Amino acid sequence: xxxxxxxxxxxxxxxxxxxxxxxxxxxxxxxxxxxxxxxxxxxxxxxxxxxxxxxxxxxxxxxxxxxxxxxxxxxxxxxxxxxxxxxxxxxxxxxxxxxxxxxxxxxxxxxxxxxxxxxxxxxxxxxxxxxxxxxxxxxxxxxxxxxxxxxxxxxxxxxxxxxxxxxxxxxxxxxxxxxxxxxxxxxxxxxxxxxxxxxxxxxxxxxxxxxxxxxxxxxxxxxxxxxxxxxxxxxxxxxxxxxxxxxxxxxxxxxxxxxxxxxxxxxxxxxxxxxxxxxxxxxxxxxxxxxxxxxxxxxxxxxxxxxxxxxxxxxxxxxxxxxxxxxxxxxxxxxxxxxxxxxxxx
Amino acid sequence: xxxxxxxxxxxxxxxxxxxxxxxxxxxxxxxxxxxxxxxxxxxxxxxxxxxxxxxxxxxxxxxxxxxxxxxxxxxxxxxxxxxxxxxxxxxxxxxxxxxxxxxxxxxxxxxxxxxxxxxxxxxxxxxxxxxxxxxxxxxxxxxxxxxxxxxxxxxxxxxxxxxxxxxxxxxxxxxxxxxxxxxxxxxxxxxxxxxxxxxxxxxxxxxxxxxxxxxxxxxxxxxxxxxxxxxxxxxxxxxxxxxxxxxxxxxxxxxxxxxxxxxxxxxxxxxxxxxxxxxxxxxxxxxxxxxxxxxxxxxxxxxxxxxxxxxxxxxxxxxxxxxxxxxxxxxxxxxxxxxxxxxxxx
Numbered sequence: 001x002x003x004x005x006x007x008x009x010x011x012x013x014x015x016x017x018x019x020x021x022x023x024x025x026x027x028x029x030x031x032x033x034x035x036x037x038x039x040x041x042x043x044x045x046x047x048x049x050x051x052x053x054x055x056x057x058x059x060x061x062x063x064x065x066x067x068x069x070x071x072x073x074x075x076x077x078x079x080x081x082x083x084x085x086x087x088x089x090x091x092x093x094x095x096x097x098x099x100x101x102x103x104x105x106x107x108x109x110x111x112x113x114x115x116x117x118x119x120x121x122x123x124x125x126x127x128x129x130x131x132x133x134x135x136x137x138x139x140x141x142x143x144x145x146x147x148x149x150x151x152x153x154x155x156x157x158x159x160x161x162x163x164x165x166x167x168x169x170x171x172x173x174x175x176x177x178x179x180x181x182x183x184x185x186x187x188x189x190x191x192x193x194x195x196x197x198x199x200x201x202x203x204x205x206x207x208x209x210x211x212x213x214x215x216x217x218x219x220x221x222x223x224x225x226x227x228x229x230x231x232x233x234x235x236x237x238x239x240x241x242x243x244x245x246x247x248x249x250x251x252x253x254x255x256x257x258x259x260x261x262x263x264x265x266x267x268x269x270x271x272x273x274x275x276x277x278x279x280x281x282x283x284x285x286x287x288x289x290x291x292x293x294x295x296x297x298x299x300x301x302x303x304x305x306x307x308x309x310x311x312x313x314x315x316x317x318x319x320x321x322x323x324x325x326x327x328x329x330x331x332x333x334x335x336x337x338x339x340x341x342x343x344x345x346x
Numbered sequence: 347x348x349x350x351x352x353x354x355x356x357x358x359x360x361x362x363x364x365x366x367x368x369x370x371x372x373x374x375x376x377x378x379x380x381x382x383x384x385x386x387x388x389x390x391x392x393x394x395x396x397x398x399x400x401x402x403x404x405x406x407x408x409x410x411x412x413x414x415x416x417x418x419x420x421x422x423x424x425x426x427x428x429x430x431x432x433x434x435x436x437x438x439x440x441x442x443x444x445x446x447x448x449x450x451x452x453x454x455x456x457x458x459x460x461x462x463x464x465x466x467x468x469x470x471x472x473x474x475x476x477x478x479x480x481x482x483x484x485x486x487x488x489x490x491x492x493x494x495x496x497x498x499x500x501x502x503x504x505x506x507x508x509x510x511x512x513x514x515x516x517x518x519x520x521x522x523x524x525x526x527x528x529x530x531x532x533x534x535x536x537x538x539x540x541x542x543x544x545x546x547x548x549x550x551x552x553x554x555x556x557x558x559x560x561x562x563x564x565x566x567x568x569x570x571x572x573x574x575x576x577x578x579x580x581x582x583x584x585x586x587x588x589x590x591x592x593x594x595x596x597x598x599x600x601x602x603x604x605x606x607x608x609x610x611x612x613x614x615x616x617x618x619x620x621x622x623x624x625x626x627x628x629x630x631x632x633x634x635x636x637x638x639x640x641x642x643x644x645x646x647x648x649x650x651x652x653x654x655x656x657x658x659x660x661x662x663x664x665x666x667x668x669x670x671x672x673x674x675x676x677x678x679x680x681x682x683x684x685x686x687x688x689x690x691x692x
Contacts, residue, residue: 269559270597271561291510292517321560
């Protein structure tokens with residue numbers, strides 16, 4: 001049961017390590033031709049995510065292709081609304097769409113707190129199967145969306161540049177917003193605990209839309225719910241390390257660094273040195289501009305070297321500052337991973 | 347020729363004033379029913395922008411409706427690509443689209459440096475007409491997009507969440523990027539100088555997509571060109587104050603504050619007190635969350651009060667942190683303006 005490569009977990013726990021661990025957000029996905037083949041076979045995204053055998057297969061693909069130091073379970077943050085009673089559809093080129101939305105207290109009646117085993121068993125099965133098939137090669141990362149980001153989709157009903165419908169509710173009906181956020185939070189705690197019991201070795205919270213909030217609103221409508229999740233996971237028996245990645249919430253780095261999490265994820269706008277100063281007591285993860293992987297191989301190595309120079313080689317997990325873009329050459333992704341390994345080794 | 351209300355200009359020049367001046371980005375536009383009537387009459391956005399009589403009419407509408415301390419000429423930042431030889435179309439619900447794009451040095455052959463009088467005469471005519479019809483009630487603001495933002499549209503061809511095509515070019519063909527940025531910069535300098543000669547009392551640069559760049563790339567591909575524009579405007583005879591509004595470029599506030607501009611615009615993510623510390627020597631402008639105008643009247647006043655408390659009442663121009671959203675109740679916009687006036691007066 002011992003992991004052959006537990007570098008990520010040792011780093012996550014704050015230990016000094018022989019080199020910097022590396023993985024890539026969205027590494028299991030369209031960047032790999034072998035993913036696109038499985039996706040084709042499944043017919044659509046949601047079927048792929050709901051079929052544990054296929055989800056496990058695409059989860060492991062980047063471990064083979066890129067030799068990354070972790071796998072991350074193939075799934076979507078929007079499984080939580082669905083498990084709460086609000087199903088979504090994935091529309092090609094448009095992204096996720098919710099046929100129904102939740103915009104008032106009356107709409108809450110149709111929702112429930114998600115029960116992980118009964119509502120999200122397919123993700124837990126995928127985690128168990130992936131763990132088995134990974135055969136202890138590398139740790140498996142589980143994840144969920146942060147409550148405010150999930151709130152955005154459940155109220156807005158689709159992606160948006162401004163999420164002005166979601167944000168409007170924070171001003172016009174804050175009580176409703178807090179009730180829904182609490183339900184999402186409780187569902188997410190159930191879900192992450194179940195992921196950990198199913199075998200996830202580390203979990204990450206994605207607050208993808210953190211950056212649309214003012215600092216003041218972030219402190220009211222996002223941070224308290226992330227805090228509840230961090231506390232619940234930290235207090236559970238046989239817990240695992242937790243990462244908080246709040247894209248765009250540069251203004252909240254210091255406060256995020258004071259949560260009961262182990263790792264703080266940074267997007268590519270966030271200056272590494274400044275982030276170290278704001279978050280002195282956590283492991284940092286990030287943050288190469290995903291577009292840097294359009295560069296040639298030599299330049300990617302140079303970008304990685306510079307990133308390692310500013311972050312340092314300890315208490316640090318190398319990653320991109322956002323999910324890898326689907327049109328990146330897989331050889332460039334491999335170059336990124338290899339460069340981290342070569343340039344950060346002792 | 348003396349302005350009846352020159353509060354904005356006195357504040358812009360760094361003078362102490364009797365109250366805080368206020369206007370709203372996108373105040374001339376869809377938020378007003380009387381705008382939508384003129385837009386209907388014109389048939390489409392581009393015709394409206396190109397007809398000086400109509401552009402002047404909608405420019406003045408918010409001065410009447412909201413009693414703001416400035417008018418801003420009704421136009422679009424994408425008139426510059428068109429004046430350089432790259433026309434755009436405005437597609438309902440999708441936004442601007444460029445049938446042709448510029449993605450390599452070969453594509454540059456079809457472009458020219460814009461000559462303001464011959465290529466953008468309709469904007470200059472609209473400015474002259476607006477000045478006449480405003481009859482010195484309030485100052486008139488001119489504007490242009492910052493070169494990097496214009497570069498994004500010219501290369502990507504349309505709006506995008508990531509502008510990954512535009513950003514890819516920064517990595518794969520930086521020489522091409524710099525040549526195009528220089529052409530845009532030269533065109534923009536011609537354009538802003540002509541706006542000032544036509545009567546603009548203040549000009550604002552919008553770097554709407556600043557936030558997609560890493561701090562390092564911002565220093566290479568955006569800031570130097572904004573600097574050239576600031577210097578050129580500062581050095582011209584009978585110059586006017588200049589505002590730089592770089593949405594999302596929180597990491598560059600200190601450097602923007604050292605440019606030859608008078609005013610630094612802030613989006614709603616940027617903390618006012620922190621911004622004052624980073625930009626101690628400029629007038630600040632901003633930054634209420636545009637969604638705050640969905641609140642009720644009492645809460646809007648409370649939000650304005652809090653904003654005035656943190657910015658202080660001097661060296662400050664009240665505004666939203668982004669353009670007003672089209673579905674805001676005009677009475678709420680008026681409430682915002684009135685609250686600034688009442689709560690910041692001596």
